[in-house]
Amino acid sequence: MTSSMRWRTLLVILVVALAAWKASYTFRFFSISNDEKEQMSEEALASLESQSLRLGLDLQGGMHLVLEVDKEGLPRDEARDAMDRALEVISNRIDQFGVSEPSIQQEGSDRIIVQLPGLKDEQRAKRLIGRTALLEFVAVVPPEESDVVFRAIDQALVGVMEEAGELPPESESDLPLSETEQLERERPLSARAVYYGNLPLFRVEDMEWVDEQLARLDLSEVLPSREDEPGVPRVRLRWGSEDRDFGEGEVYRPLYVLEADPIMTGSAVVDADVRPGLDPDRPNTPGVSLQLTRQGGRVFAEHTGDHVGEYLAMVLDGKVQNAPVIQSRIPAGSRASITGDFTDEEARDLAIMLRAGKLPAPMKVVEERTVGPSLGRDSITLGIRAMLIGGLLVLVFMLVYYKAAGVVAVGALAANLLLIVALMAGLPVNPRPALTLPGLAGIILTIGMAVDANVLIFERIREELRNQKTIRAAIRDGYERAFMTIMDANVTTLIAAAVLLRFGTGPVKGFAVTLSLGILASMFTAIVATRVVFDLVTIKWNVRHLSI
Amino acid sequence: MEFLVGTRFNFLGHRRAAFILSAVLIIAGAISLIVQGGPRLGIDFEGGTLVQVRFEKPIDVQEIRDSLADIGMADAEIQRFGENREAIIRAQQREEGEDLTGVILEALNEANPDNRADVRRQEQVGPTVGRELRAKATNAILIALVLILAYISIRFEFKFAVGAVAALVHDVAITLGLFSMTGREISLPVVAAFLTIVGYSLNDTIVIYDRIRENRRKLYGKSFTDIVNTSLNESLSRTVVTSLTTLVVVLCIFLFGGEVIKDFSFALLVGVVVGTYSSLYVASPLVVEWQVHGEARKRRRHRK
Numbered sequence: 001m002t003s004s005m006r007w008r009t010l011l012v013i014l015v016v017a018l019a020a021w022k023a024s025y026t027f028r029f030f031s032i033s034n035d036e037k038e039q040m041s042e043e044a045l046a047s048l049e050s051q052s053l054r055l056g057l058d059l060q061g062g063m064h065l066v067l068e069v070d071k072e073g074l075p076r077d078e079a080r081d082a083m084d085r086a087l088e089v090i091s092n093r094i095d096q097f098g099v100s101e102p103s104i105q106q107e108g109s110d111r112i113i114v115q116l117p118g119l120k121d122e123q124r125a126k127r128l129i130g131r132t133a134l135l136e137f138v139a140v141v142p143p144e145e146s147d148v149v150f151r152a153i154d155q156a157l158v159g160v161m162e163e164a165g166e167l168p169p170e171s172e173s174d175l176p177l178s179e180t181e182q183l184e185r186e187r188p189l190s191a192r193a194v195y196y197g198n199l200p201l202f203r204v205e206d207m208e209w210v211d212e213q214l215a216r217l218d219l220s221e222v223l224p225s226r227e228d229e230p231g232v233p234r235v236r237l238r239w240g241s242e243d244r245d246f247g248e249g250e251v252y253r254p255l256y257v258l259e260a261d262p263i264m265t266g267s268a269v270v271d272a273d274v275r276p277g278l279d280p281d282r283p284n285t286p287g288v289s290l291q292l293t294r295q296g297g298r299v300f301a302e303h304t305g306d307h308v309g310e311y312l313a314m315v316l317d318g319k320v321q322n323a324p325v326i327q328s329r330i331p332a333g334s335r336a337s338i339t340g341d342f343t344d345e346e347a348r349d350l351a352i353m354l355r356a357g358k359l360p361a362p363m364k365v366v367e368e369r370t371v372g373p374s375l376g377r378d379s380i381t382l383g384i385r386a387m388l389i390g391g392l393l394v395l396v397f398m399l400v401y402y403k404a405a406g407v408v409a410v411g412a413l414a415a416n417l418l419l420i421v422a423l424m425a426g427l428p429v430n431p432r433p434a435l436t437l438p439g440l441a442g443i444i445l446t447i448g449m450a451v452d453a454n455v456l457i458f459e460r461i462r463e464e465l466r467n468q469k470t471i472r473a474a475i476r477d478g479y480e481r482a483f484m485t486i487m488d489a490n491v492t493t494l495i496a497a498a499v500l501l502r503f504g505t506g507p508v509k510g511f512a513v514t515l516s517l518g519i520l521a522s523m524f525t526a527i528v529a530t531r532v533v534f535d536l537v538t539i540k541w542n543v544r545h546l547s548i
Numbered sequence: 549m550e551f552l553v554g555t556r557f558n559f560l561g562h563r564r565a566a567f568i569l570s571a572v573l574i575i576a577g578a579i580s581l582i583v584q585g586g587p588r589l590g591i592d593f594e595g596g597t598l599v600q601v602r603f604e605k606p607i608d609v610q611e612i613r614d615s616l617a618d619i620g621m622a623d624a625e626i627q628r629f630g631e632n633r634e635a636i637i638r639a640q641q642r643e644e645g646e647d648l649t650g651v652i653l654e655a656l657n658e659a660n661p662d663n664r665a666d667v668r669r670q671e672q673v674g675p676t677v678g679r680e681l682r683a684k685a686t687n688a689i690l691i692a693l694v695l696i697l698a699y700i701s702i703r704f705e706f707k708f709a710v711g712a713v714a715a716l717v718h719d720v721a722i723t724l725g726l727f728s729m730t731g732r733e734i735s736l737p738v739v740a741a742f743l744t745i746v747g748y749s750l751n752d753t754i755v756i757y758d759r760i761r762e763n764r765r766k767l768y769g770k771s772f773t774d775i776v777n778t779s780l781n782e783s784l785s786r787t788v789v790t791s792l793t794t795l796v797v798v799l800c801i802f803l804f805g806g807e808v809i810k811d812f813s814f815a816l817l818v819g820v821v822v823g824t825y826s827s828l829y830v831a832s833p834l835v836v837e838w839q840v841h842g843e844a845r846k847r848r849r850h851r852k
Binding site: 058066122123364365366367368369370371372374375378379382383385386387389390391393394397398400401403437438441444445447448449451452455456459462463481484485488489490491492493495496497499500502503504508511512515 | 549550553600602644647650666667668669670671672673674676677684685687688691692695696699700703736737739740743744746747748750751752754755757758759762782785786789790792793794795796797798799800801803804805806808809812813816
């Protein structure tokens, strides 16, 4: 036995053994039952999982989201690190949401890809991830001032509507207009409101109309402006987040007049947790209790001290969540609270968002793919069945067509599969490649193509044998001649796979990964490994007849 | 066991007939594409929402259509998916941020309270992303073609590269035509399948080219046509064996791999068959045409 042969034999044994050892984690992880999983410690299970093949979302079920940060309207320096902030906030939220092995990655300059395997409630996750969660503590303008605001809006609206000919006509006959008609002519907005104390409420059906009317006005001219900055409104109008009904069949929403500048924002919140009974009117409904920073607590104490008897609104993403009246000065160190008609889940999610912080800018979901766990399971079962049947047919064919040499080729094929699994599970890239359904198809395709290398070699050897060469020479020349052909053929397929890897997304990438790993592995198993076997058989054991 | 060894098929003798067959197939596909106004693109490339639902009991597509028409979604596309209680619904969001899946599910369950639906898969692609994915896929195919063309030009002669690329354009064109004729959709995985066809078809072609290159040295003095014909025959058993094993596994994915990858495996299936045919009847014969015409021109020039 030559020394080169000894080395090659050793290399093949080593590689295959290493692959088998690496792949064994995967086989163990997927063969343990749920009961056994429960008995294992969490760490042991996690470490096993991290060393085994990762399944793509299409196979294990889950959600793939692509979010786009809307940087429009952000000041330049904020826009610059908006992505980093958004990534951080989203990671925080997902961490607290509790999903195993989530993946959060930046794509391009303004997109974030979030992958949540094994997710149960997609809608909830989407809300939790995509919501800005900007919390503001804002003073509600006192009633007399809010009256002034509404009157100004009414007046401006009369002008606009008159021009558009939308006001009820002035009485043509001598009959005076009815009281409501008169009111609609003079105060088109207020005419639609009902009042709860001093708070104007509109019917839910009218909300859209109100928004449309407000949009027609140049509010910077209508609303009272700041003393130091003429033309910049001092107040803003915001809807409440909750419907109110008074048992008469109509449902209303309050429209608040708020100070334009918040007293403070969610950044003054250090911690948030869910507590029941924060709202005395709803003792069983959960609310979110907020722990403020030291600075925030001081500001809060000062404001409440100065404005006893006035209202303070908790505004979340532009909607007034609750606006309790300030009973007395709230000393620093006490807690603020957000209440509303929350379910347990909503309160929990709100607390998560407030703890994790607000997103720097609104996020838009531009791509979403969700696969239910049942479909994933079906796909695995079907994919593996297809693989087994296909593999078996190829195996039978190889054994019948190439006899003993076919056994060697089939062994090489098995080693090839082992290598693919080991590489996918053990490649030091983050995140490690996932096996997707197209990926599974890629492996099946590799089975077909990996055989090709051996077919080429075997056909060559047969040809050389027909030319009356000795077994040794036939093997040597067969391998040598076939080698260039195999290289040329594989390189072109690899080019296609590499392009897919570079430009493909999601499922396509999964396919490119297994295809290229499969081809690379087949170069080793089908060429190097089988040659070692043939050499051993013919040189070491001096076999004189080749069964091929 | 051996077969197709020592054959003397006259592949090149039939090349004109083969060219006509290929032309017919490509033209038929092209007509179908023109009639339908281009290939049917999936939501990956068009943007939109796809919801796959499964009912407890078998359901008629018409019933699903009626339930959706009730909520003003009469234009949603509904397709049976595999067994008769599963369907795919394709629709466009009516306003940004609409939870279309929720709306659809609610409408279905309201209309058929005793046959509840359950969402198996949901995909939603925004119009910008769709456009981007389309550009990416086109780029990927073009870049792959150029790189492959370059590689073969380096390893062989330019006319071989042209023959190989012509063969794989031929393969993709026929597959695309068949997709159009059978009303299948082009999605991201299908594009991946197209690229695989490209790789596979080349693989086959190159093995034969390799033989031609070798035989040109070995059979010096014989006509180029004879050399190519001999090479085709010598590599025939390998071509057939490899095609058969690949075909067998691809057929297994197509038959047993499930509905989700049916279009993908259909593309591979067609690609393997057409790819094998084109290596024998398109790639090498084109090189022969080029060579023969080139020699004829050279002779004419000599006579002058």
